[in-house]
Amino acid sequence: MKQPFTAWLAGAWAVFEKDLRLELRSRYAVGMLLMFVPASILLILFATGQEPLSPRIQSGLLWIVILFAASIGLGRSFVSEEDRGTVLLLRLHTRASMVYAGKLLFNFLLILLLETVAVFTMIVLLNIQVAHSGLLASTILLGSLGLAGATTLLAALIARAATRGPLLPVLLFPLLVPLLISVVAATRHALEGGFGWGASGEALTTLAAFAGVVITAAVLLFDFVWND
Amino acid sequence: MATPGKTYKRLRNIVLAWLTLVVLGGFLLDIPRINILEHTARNLYFHVPMWFTMMAAFFVSAWHSARYLSSLDRVRDTRALEAARVGAIFGILGLVTGIVWARFTWYVGQGIWWNFDPKQTMAAVQLLIYGAYFTLRASVEEPEKRARIAAVYNLFAAACVPFLLYVLPRQMESLHPGAEGNPAFSDITHPIMRVVFYAAVIGFIGLFWVLYTQRVRLAALNERADDIPES
Numbered sequence: 001m002k003q004p005f006t007a008w009l010a011g012a013w014a015v016f017e018k019d020l021r022l023e024l025r026s027r028y029a030v031g032m033l034l035m036f037v038p039a040s041i042l043l044i045l046f047a048t049g050q051e052p053l054s055p056r057i058q059s060g061l062l063w064i065v066i067l068f069a070a071s072i073g074l075g076r077s078f079v080s081e082e083d084r085g086t087v088l089l090l091r092l093h094t095r096a097s098m099v100y101a102g103k104l105l106f107n108f109l110l111i112l113l114l115e116t117v118a119v120f121t122m123i124v125l126l127n128i129q130v131a132h133s134g135l136l137a138s139t140i141l142l143g144s145l146g147l148a149g150a151t152t153l154l155a156a157l158i159a160r161a162a163t164r165g166p167l168l169p170v171l172l173f174p175l176l177v178p179l180l181i182s183v184v185a186a187t188r189h190a191l192e193g194g195f196g197w198g199a200s201g202e203a204l205t206t207l208a209a210f211a212g213v214v215i216t217a218a219v220l221l222f223d224f225v226w227n228d
Numbered sequence: 229m230a231t232p233g234k235t236y237k238r239l240r241n242i243v244l245a246w247l248t249l250v251v252l253g254g255f256l257l258d259i260p261r262i263n264i265l266e267h268t269a270r271n272l273y274f275h276v277p278m279w280f281t282m283m284a285a286f287f288v289s290a291w292h293s294a295r296y297l298s299s300l301d302r303v304r305d306t307r308a309l310e311a312a313r314v315g316a317i318f319g320i321l322g323l324v325t326g327i328v329w330a331r332f333t334w335y336v337g338q339g340i341w342w343n344f345d346p347k348q349t350m351a352a353v354q355l356l357i358y359g360a361y362f363t364l365r366a367s368v369e370e371p372e373k374r375a376r377i378a379a380v381y382n383l384f385a386a387a388c389v390p391f392l393l394y395v396l397p398r399q400m401e402s403l404h405p406g407a408e409g410n411p412a413f414s415d416i417t418h419p420i421m422r423v424v425f426y427a428a429v430i431g432f433i434g435l436f437w438v439l440y441t442q443r444v445r446l447a448a449l450n451e452r453a454d455d456i457p458e459s
């Protein structure tokens with residue numbers, strides 16, 4: 001007989017492992033993100049030309065690309081379950097919070113990959129200088145936690161709604177305004193340099209608090225989305 | 229709920245009479261002439277209460293969404309929807325009165341319509357959330373599923389929005405009171421303005437209550453009419 005918590009962890013891990021295996025089989029989400037991010041950054045490059053961009057605009061563009069990529073790439077995580085008719089099986093074998101945790105972990109890793117690709121593409125194509133890489137890394141880590149928490153819940157909502165495609169950005173963007181403001185401020189500090197950890201402390205604590213509140217609310221509300 | 233009781237009618241009449249007095253007082257009572265503001269200071273009675281009312285509507289809507297999830301009572305869903313609808317109207321009015329006010333006082337020489345003011349931005353975000361809420365509702369056919377999904381989204385939004393209160397003022401400068409050296413009421417504010425202002429806040433929240441309860445009644449009557457088989 002396992003302990004309840006280890007059983008829960010095992011269940012969440014199983015959901016994550018299933019998603020990972022399916023993704024490695026089809027490589028749909030990863031492939032789409034790997035195409036979407038460089039394509040949109042190239043578009044930015046063509047649109048802005050040789051004009052040097054200030055760190056503020058660079059960090060704004062970076063996060064807008066990330067938000068759009070996340071909102072179209074992660075919407076599928078629950079839709080595919082509905083399409084394949086595997087929802088009932090998942091519902092029978094796992095508790096709602098396990099499904100949420102497993103999908104959250106998968107989406108978090110997907111967003112981290114997407115952000116790494118976005119940052120390196122921008123460094124190469126748009127000549128971004130990173131002055132404070134530790135700050136940038138922690139901003140990306142905390143930002144993607146909040147982003148993944150919100151997207152995972154809303155993707156589950158969308159999967160229950162009838163028209164699935166373009167709804168996720170509409171639902172997601174207004175809720176992410178606080179995240180976007182803090183994350184852009186911290187990224188700008190990381191690109192400009194000369195600010196250090198102290199100046200960005202407020203933005204980082206806001207990001208951590210946002211991620212905490214979003215994930216807590218999502219875990220509480222996920223039951224109502226998942227179970228009929 | 230379909231037929232209003234005596235107390236409801238009496239309260240509704242009180243609200244309407246009260247608002248009439250507020251509008252009369254707001255336009256007719258004498259106010260001190262402050263440089264730049266002049267007579268536009270009267271907008272205080274209309275612009276600020278719209279904002280208060282929208283926040284009240286947001287809380288009412290979120291409260292009924294939470295009650296819906298715990299009780300699964302259809303009336304709760306109707307109440308959450310109608311509070312959001314009326315709240316969105318007040319939000320649009322608050323935003324428009326604010327934009328016009330700022331355009332013709334502070335920005336009169338510059339021609340700026342939209343400035344990145346924390347409260348303005350927050351009102352805009354709030355309106356976007358209302359829009360998303362209505363769009364989400366429109367995308368689901370089945371009433372029970374729609375009610376549940378909409379309630380979850382409404383509550384999730386209620387968890388995210390308070391961050392704006394914390395984040396925005398640190399990022400942007402504000403015309404609004406509450407910022408440094410800019411108290412809500414200063415010494416130059418005439419005492420009569422405070423009285424009219426508080427009366428206006430109560431009056432517009434009362435108006436919200438009247439409109440909201442009427443809309444809920446209408447929705448309940450429509451539902452009942454749908455249940456009657458056609459003969």
